[in-house]
Amino acid sequence: MLLFTVLLQLQEDELKGMAVLVFANKQDLPRAMSVSDIIEALSLKGWSVQPSCAVSGTGLVEGLDWLSNEILKR
Numbered sequence: 001m002l003l004f005t006v007l008l009q010l011q012e013d014e015l016k017g018m019a020v021l022v023f024a025n026k027q028d029l030p031r032a033m034s035v036s037d038i039i040e041a042l043s044l045k046g047w048s049v050q051p052s053c054a055v056s057g058t059g060l061v062e063g064l065d066w067l068s069n070e071i072l073k074r
């Protein structure tokens with residue numbers, strides 16, 4: 001949550017052109033927030049929110065692949 005807070009405090013201009021990846025972690029837990037709820041709650045339109053489970057590794061490679069591709073495009 002600290003990372004979210006720091007990112008949201010940045011001015012929109014400062015984030016323009018940046019590749020931002022947010023992991024929606026702990027998706028294996030029944031009370032985990034869904035990707036759409038996280039996007040809505042944090043106003044993350046246009047950012048990549050990747051569902052993940054750090055315990056099993058689900059979604060981690062997909063998220064990092066997306067980030068790596070975005071960086072290579074720039």
Ligand SMILES: Nc1nc2c(ncn2[C@@H]2O[C@H](COP(=O)(O)OP(=O)(O)OP(=O)(O)O)[C@@H](O)[C@H]2O)c(=O)[nH]1
Nearest residue numbers: 001024025026027028029052053054055056057058
């Ligand atoms: N079930 C489950 N537990 C997880 C997952 N990711 C981390 N944990 C567990 O959550 C606890 C806290 O892990 P940390 O790596 O300290 O995570 P953190 O982001 O610093 O802490 P919190 O988000 O506040 O829990 C540990 O017991 C982890 O094993 C996940 O995807 N699923």
